[in-house]
Amino acid sequence: GAVVSQHPSRVICKSGTSVKIECRSLDFQATTMFWYRQFPKQSLMLMATSNEGSKATYEQGVEKDKFLINHASLTLSTLTVTSAHPEDSSFYICSARDSTGDNYGYTFGSGTRLTVV
């Protein structure tokens, strides 16, 4: 089945630094990937939609200059949290859709726990 690999699983960074999270589709091509944020005991909030070769589409209220998304190939999307602050600490999850067919659902990565100290 479709597999999405997300790295790192955990990262601790100092306030003011930047952190990059990678999301890879391992056995399928993904023209579209999605980035979510999840707060404790809450559901997933869609942050942005990442399209291969074009600019990402951000949801209302999400700062595009703070959360930089790059989708340079059909198998890789990255999310960079720039100038991180403690309030950016959260669980970030990516997902991807197999672009070869729409009969398949979405596959999610294992998530990244970001802690900003």
Added chain:
Amino acid sequence: KQEVTQIPAALSVPEGENLVLNCSFTDSAIYNLQWFRQDPGKGLTSLLLIQSSQREQTSGRLNASLDKSSGRSTLYIAASQPGDSATYLCAPRDDYKLSFGAGTTVTVRA
């Protein structure tokens, strides 16, 4: 905007009982609906995918029904086991986006 509600928010049952998890959504013009499982601190694992033209989908002990016109889906888990303890999320898909509810957290007691 699609609003998804899952009831109950939490459920605790003894091993062997059947589970019924409810999901309702406000916009019935969906493409399909997925049920996911999330273990603490982990990503989402897809359990079942129901196309908008289908009424139900089964996989092992899991069965999901979909009543698109009334905006409802139900996940049934037969003969629950402690390993079924997790949070279950339903996610209707509009065009290309998934919308999520807050989930139902299930605890199966041995």
